[in-house]
Amino acid sequence: MALLELKQVSKSYPHAKGSLRVLNEMSFGVERGEFVAIVGPSGCGKSTLLRIINGIVAATSGQVLYNGQQVDGINPECAMVFQSFALLPWLSVKANIELGLEARRLPPAERERLTTRYIDKVGLDGFEEAYPRELSGGMRQRVGLARALAVEPAVLLMDEPFSALDALTAIGLREELLDLWQAADSPVKTIIMVTHIIEEAVELADRILVLSTGPGRLVGDIKVELQRPRDRRGESFNNLTDKVFSLIEERA
Amino acid sequence: MLGGLAAAMEQADNSRRAIGGAASILIVAALLALFFGFRNYMPVLHGPRLSVSARHLPYYAFCSFNRMLVAYVLALLFSIAYGMMAARGRIWERVMIPAIDIAQSVPVVGFFPAAVYFFVALAHGSRLGVEMAAVFLIFTSQAWNLALGVFESTRTIPDDSREALEAFGASGWLRFRKLSLPACVPKLVYNSILSWVAGWYFLIACEIITAGPSTYRLPGLGSFLMEAANRGRNGEMLLGLLALLLIIVAMDLVVWQPLSVWAEKFRYEFTSGAEAERSLGMLHAIGLLGPNIYHAVRLVVRPLVVIVQGLFDAIPPLGPRARERVDRIARFAGYAALIAFTAIFIYAIVRGLEALVRALLMPWPREVRQIPAATVASTIRMVVAYAISLGWTLPCALAATNSPRFKRWLSPIAEIVGSMPATALFPVIVVFVIQVTGGMNLASILLILTGMQWYLLFNLLAGVNQIPEELKEFARAYRLGRWATWRKLDVPALVPSIVTGSITAWGGGWNALILSEYFVYRGHTYKVLGLGALLDVATYETGNNLMILLSLLSMVVVVIGLNRFIWRRLYNVATERYRFD
Numbered sequence: 001m002a003l004l005e006l007k008q009v010s011k012s013y014p015h016a017k018g019s020l021r022v023l024n025e026m027s028f029g030v031e032r033g034e035f036v037a038i039v040g041p042s043g044c045g046k047s048t049l050l051r052i053i054n055g056i057v058a059a060t061s062g063q064v065l066y067n068g069q070q071v072d073g074i075n076p077e078c079a080m081v082f083q084s085f086a087l088l089p090w091l092s093v094k095a096n097i098e099l100g101l102e103a104r105r106l107p108p109a110e111r112e113r114l115t116t117r118y119i120d121k122v123g124l125d126g127f128e129e130a131y132p133r134e135l136s137g138g139m140r141q142r143v144g145l146a147r148a149l150a151v152e153p154a155v156l157l158m159d160e161p162f163s164a165l166d167a168l169t170a171i172g173l174r175e176e177l178l179d180l181w182q183a184a185d186s187p188v189k190t191i192i193m194v195t196h197i198i199e200e201a202v203e204l205a206d207r208i209l210v211l212s213t214g215p216g217r218l219v220g221d222i223k224v225e226l227q228r229p230r231d232r233r234g235e236s237f238n239n240l241t242d243k244v245f246s247l248i249e250e251r252a
Numbered sequence: 253m254l255g256g257l258a259a260a261m262e263q264a265d266n267s268r269r270a271i272g273g274a275a276s277i278l279i280v281a282a283l284l285a286l287f288f289g290f291r292n293y294m295p296v297l298h299g300p301r302l303s304v305s306a307r308h309l310p311y312y313a314f315c316s317f318n319r320m321l322v323a324y325v326l327a328l329l330f331s332i333a334y335g336m337m338a339a340r341g342r343i344w345e346r347v348m349i350p351a352i353d354i355a356q357s358v359p360v361v362g363f364f365p366a367a368v369y370f371f372v373a374l375a376h377g378s379r380l381g382v383e384m385a386a387v388f389l390i391f392t393s394q395a396w397n398l399a400l401g402v403f404e405s406t407r408t409i410p411d412d413s414r415e416a417l418e419a420f421g422a423s424g425w426l427r428f429r430k431l432s433l434p435a436c437v438p439k440l441v442y443n444s445i446l447s448w449v450a451g452w453y454f455l456i457a458c459e460i461i462t463a464g465p466s467t468y469r470l471p472g473l474g475s476f477l478m479e480a481a482n483r484g485r486n487g488e489m490l491l492g493l494l495a496l497l498l499i500i501v502a503m504d505l506v507v508w509q510p511l512s513v514w515a516e517k518f519r520y521e522f523t524s525g526a527e528a529e530r531s532l533g534m535l536h537a538i539g540l541l542g543p544n545i546y547h548a549v550r551l552v553v554r555p556l557v558v559i560v561q562g563l564f565d566a567i568p569p570l571g572p573r574a575r576e577r578v579d580r581i582a583r584f585a586g587y588a589a590l591i592a593f594t595a596i597f598i599y600a601i602v603r604g605l606e607a608l609v610r611a612l613l614m615p616w617p618r619e620v621r622q623i624p625a626a627t628v629a630s631t632i633r634m635v636v637a638y639a640i641s642l643g644w645t646l647p648c649a650l651a652a653t654n655s656p657r658f659k660r661w662l663s664p665i666a667e668i669v670g671s672m673p674a675t676a677l678f679p680v681i682v683v684f685v686i687q688v689t690g691g692m693n694l695a696s697i698l699l700i701l702t703g704m705q706w707y708l709l710f711n712l713l714a715g716v717n718q719i720p721e722e723l724k725e726f727a728r729a730y731r732l733g734r735w736a737t738w739r740k741l742d743v744p745a746l747v748p749s750i751v752t753g754s755i756t757a758w759g760g761g762w763n764a765l766i767l768s769e770y771f772v773y774r775g776h777t778y779k780v781l782g783l784g785a786l787l788d789v790a791t792y793e794t795g796n797n798l799m800i801l802l803s804l805l806s807m808v809v810v811v812i813g814l815n816r817f818i819w820r821r822l823y824n825v826a827t828e829r830y831r832f833d
Contacts (some may be wrong), residue, residue, distance in 0.1 A: 056725050074731050085728040090744045090829050099740060100730045151730070 001068055002029030002154065003190060004053065010064035011048055019250060021215040022048055025062070028218060030155075037201035040211030042093050042249060046194045047083075049216070054078045055193065058164045076104075079153035079158040083160040094119065094128040097147045104151060107138040120144040121180060138169035140236065149180070152187035159194050174204060178228070198244045202237060203230055210247045220247040258676050262371040269816045276354045280808050283605030287366040302479045304470060309476065313495050316459070319383070321450050323390035326369070327447065328440075330395050335402025336432060341551035352396050357811045359762040360392050362513060362784075362804045364458050365791045384460045386470055393454040401439035409435045429562065434518045444710065445508050452500070452673035453703075453760075455768055460675060474676065481679030482774055493676060498669055608801075617796050627806050630769070630782040631780040634761050637700035641708050641757060653719065661827045666709055674702030675767065681817055682771045682778070692778040696768040703764025707757040708750075715749025716742075720832055747830035748823075755819045762811055762827035772796055783807050 011023040022045035030036050039045045051057035053064060055074040064071050087096050094115055101111040120130060122142040132140050139147070141161060148156055161177075162170035180186055193203055201208050202224060210220030222244065227237060338348035366700040367388050372381030409431065417431050447600035459474025473496055480489040652659035678699055685695035715735060719742065770779045779785040783803050791797035 056729050062672050074729060076731065078729075080726070080729045082722045082726060084720070084722055086720070086722040087739060088723070088744070091740070091833060099732070099736075103730050103732045103736060247278070 002065075003032040003034075003067065004030040004066075004192075006053070007065065008165070009049075009052060009059045009064065009187050010061045011041055011045065011052065011057070017043045021192075022058075023052075024217050025198060026061075026216070026218055028128040028221065030192060031191060032190035035191045035204060035206045036209060037207070038192065038194045038209045038211060039196065039198055039201045039244060039248070040216065042194050042196060042210040044154055044213040045182040046211050047159050049211075050080070050111050050159050050192065050194050053155075054157055056080075073196045075155075077154040079151050079155075079159045080142070080149035081148045081156065084164055085132070085140045087140060087143055087147075088131055091130050092131055093124060093135070095145050096143055097130065100147050100151045114150045114152070118150040122146045135168075137165045138235065141154070141165060141173060146175070148190060150219065154188070156188045156191045157193075158191065160196065162200065163195070163197065170200075174200065175237030178204060180200060182228075198211040198241055198248075199232065201242065202226075208244060209241050210244060214247070219250075220244070222247075269820070272350075273812050273816045274351075276357070276812055277805070277809055278605075279354060279601065280358055281608050281805055282601050283362075283802075284604075285608035285803060286604035287370045288598055291445070302469065303481045304476065304483055304485050306488060306491050309488075309491060309495055310346055312472050312476045312492075313499060315470075316474065317499060319386050319472065320455055320536050321391060323387045323451060323455075324394060324444075324448065325338060326387070327391050327394040327398055328444070328464075330391075331398035331402050331440075332433075332436070333399070334395075334399045335563065336406050338403045339401070339406035340414040340692070345403075349400075352399060353815075354812075355392065356396050356759065357808065357810065357815060358583050359765045359804070359807055360389055360454060360763040361457050361461075361766040362787055363392075364461055364808060366605075366804075376763075382470055385457065389458050390451045390478060391454050391788045393450040397443050397450070398440065398447055402436045405739075437518040438515045441511045443510070447514075448503065448508075448749055449671045449673070451616075452496075452671075453675050454763070455649070456673045457763070460678065460767065477676055477679055481683055482772075484774070489680065495679075496670075496676055496758065497672060501668070504671070508641055515732045596635040603691070604660040611798055611801055614798055617794070617799050618789075618801055619786060619796075620802060622781070623802060626783045626786050627810060629780070630765055630784060630807075631810065633697055633700055633769075633782065634758065634765065637697050637704055637761060638754070638757065640697075640701055641705040642750075642754075643706060645709040645712055645753075646746075649716050649746060649749075650708065650738055650742055652713060652716050653724075653738075659713070666706070666713070670706035670710065674699075674706075674764070677702065678767060679773075683773060686771075686773060686778060692769070692771065695771070695778075696765075696780055696782070697804060699768035700761050700764045703768075704757040705761055708753040709720040711749045711753030712746060713757070715746045718749075721743045744830050745832070748826040749824050751819065752753055755815070755823070758811075758814065758819070762807060 007027055009023060009026045010021065012019040022043075025047065037050060037242055040046050048057060052059050053075070055064075055078075057069060064075075066075055081126060088099070091099065097115050097118065098111050101114055106114070114243070119125060121231045122145050124146060127135065127139065132143065135143070146162070149158075157191070162173060165173065181188060181191060192206065193201075205224055208220070208222045208224060208241070209218060210222070211217065214218045222240070224240060226234075227239070230237060285691040334348065338344050367385040368382055371384040371604075372378075375384060413431060418426055438803055447738055455472070456477070459470050459472040460478045477489055477492045480486075480492060488624075527686035578595065593663035620712065648662065652662060681702070682695050685698065686692070689695075723741060723745075726742050732740065765782070766784040768788060769784035770777070772778075779789070783806055787800060787803040787807075790796045792801060
């Protein structure tokens with residue numbers, strides 16, 4: 001049984017003339033331990049899809065199943081990493097990370113332990129008392145990542161996590177994400193990441209879901225069977241990238 | 253060591269604030285004294301008798317609207333010239349922006365009697381002087397915020413746009429028409445809406461003042477309402493309020509709504525759909541009427557614009573030589589005007605200081621001893637009214653962060669009620685409270701409240717709109733819960749709006765205070781101990797110049813003191829810690 005399963009999920013928004021459909025009858029499953037990337041042109045509803053999986057946004061019709069159970073509202077087994085970090089500027093790095101744990105009503109000692117652990121894991125040692133404003137973009141997203149990891153979710157949801165960063169910073173952070181995910185003691189086994197950068201999807205994911213635009217539909221489901229670590233300039237890497245590109249271009 | 257340095261810097265900061273504050277107070281005092289110097293020329297004016305009948309209402313409405321229009325056009329022209337000049341460079345900015353700060357800290361309503369003396373003297377004792385004073389009063393309530401808007405928009409024109417025009421060799425006039433002016437349009441339209449709200453407030457206030465115990469009269473909606481209240485004609489009072497509401501709603505539909513939509517296309521930043529929701533629109537159903545009327549107006553105005561444009565285009569283009577000469581002459585004229593203005597200003601300050609010293613050397617009246625107690629009493633009233641304002645607007649704003657439905661429902665209602673000038677309701681409120689409680693204390697606080705609460709509410713609602721969508725999603729995704737979301741996200745995010753809202757609310761409150769502590773109703777004077785009452789007694793009963801001057805100055809001292817030592821500091825903290833970037 002798939003860990004997460006979407007059944008005919010559609011989403012429409014009210015619009016000046018009737019309603020605007022952004023997602024049309026999406027159905028797919030995500031296995032435990034899988035790294036899934038969702039790619040597509042802007043406006044294809046991929047970020048909305050991620051929010052439906054988390055339960056921040058309700059689907060207009062269709063179902064989201066987790067472990068075979070229908071989920072209504074927020075799925076507590078998921079944690080989201082946001083595109084523009086979504087950090088509270090008036091809280092220190094530590095307080096930002098702890099906030100997610102406070103919401104889960106963990107005892108202070110346990111909060112302290114998890115916060116320290118994940119600050120260490122993402123390489124934020126020495127920045128505990130800094131404010132997000134004082135950090136670079138890459139460091140800020142580390143805080144966002146630590147905050148999500150600290151709640152030790154079964155599924156990590158990432159909404160274009162590297163697109164607000166410069167290219168070099170993004171490359172470094174991607175590698176660190178892979179290391180964290182592959183480490184034996186990682187509580188997070190399953191990752192769903194939304195991106196519009198196809199190379200990023202090919203580099204990281206086990207599987208790529210390709211969405212078309214207007215309304216968003218599933219037009220491709222590609223397994224990535226390249227050995228890790230993947231060579232970004234290798235021939236098979238490029239072939240796969242081209243394949244995803246052509247899938248998107250055909251339907252655009 | 254570091255602590256010592258910080259303390260020393262704080263000390264230096266404090267003394268700079270104190271010196272700046274003292275200088276501003278001195279300037280205001282000098283100008284006030286100068287205005288009072290004209291009091292001796294004041295003849296006794298007898299305005300037209302006000303008739304309280306529905307038949308004359310359209311005429312009174314027309315009079316009021318006319319004053320508003322004249323003042324607004326003047327304020328608009330002034331603000332464009334002033335704002336653009338202030339944006340020319342650091343030196344200009346250093347002088348011109350603090351000047352606006354000082355101007356804003358004067359409670360305009362208290363200034364009105366002084367303005368009447370000055371303008372009546374200027375108009376050789378004719379009634380036109382009273383009209384000019386009213387227009388001047390409205391002007392001062394509109395111009396500053398417009399000028400700041402122009403200044404900010406001109407300053408934030410992206411460098412590349414400016415450079416692109418320069419690269420094409422665009423001359424001054426073309427640059428003004430195609431770059432500087434369009435860049436100001438969004439802020440000008442938005443601030444114009446606020447300016448009209450403020451303008452109505454003060455227009456009604458000065459008409460009420462003249463309809464009160466004084467000897468000059470301005471026919472208008474405010475004086476109509478006051479007379480109706482005084483004679484106990486409730487039906488006419490209601491009609492007057494209705495007429496005012498009608499004008500305000502019509503203005504919104506025909507002018508402000510289409511203008512707001514039009515102004516959107518001049519924006520440099522591209523915001524998401526969330527912004528569009530925050531239209532200043534009132535009721536959507538009547539809103540459908542607006543565009544039609546707008547198109548009709550446009551049909552008439554458009555040909556005129558085309559003709560004027562054609563005239564400008566018909567001027568033959570200048571050669572580079574001639575253009576250089578024109579530029580040089582323009583620059584020279586600019587400097588000449590600046591020097592002349594500075595000279596006049598310095599002369600006015602010197603004369604003002606002279607008048608101030610002369611006034612202070614006169615024997616001091618016995619009421620002076622009441623000033624400290626009155627200052628405390630008025631400040632307490634302000635604090636109570638402020639606490640009530642914050643007490644209901646903050647929960648409203650927090651509820652709006654929770655429920656977009658509540659916000660959609662609250663915003664338009666607040667816009668209609670908030671854009672009604674509260675001064676128009678003063679007679680109604682006072683008459684009601686006096687009849688129920690027989691005292692003025694409660695009425696006074698209620699009146700101050702009407703001058704404060706909307707500034708807070710509008711600022712807070714604007715703040716709610718600025719909370720980034722992703723942060724709200726974060727709060728939901730991590731299941732922070734209502735209480736934690738308010739405490740960790742919403743309240744801190746609203747801190748800058750609370751501070752800016754409080755600054756404007758206190759400004760509005762001081763103005764309301766002057767009208768709220770002293771009220772004449774059916775020949776009986778109701779008053780409480782307070783600075784506003786002292787000022788009004790001196791203006792209407794004893795006619796003591798020095799008392800007017802001293803009570804106004806005490807008010808200015810409190811206003812500038814609070815601004816410099818509390819609000820400015822809070823503002824700095826708020827914008828440093830509690831902003832998104």
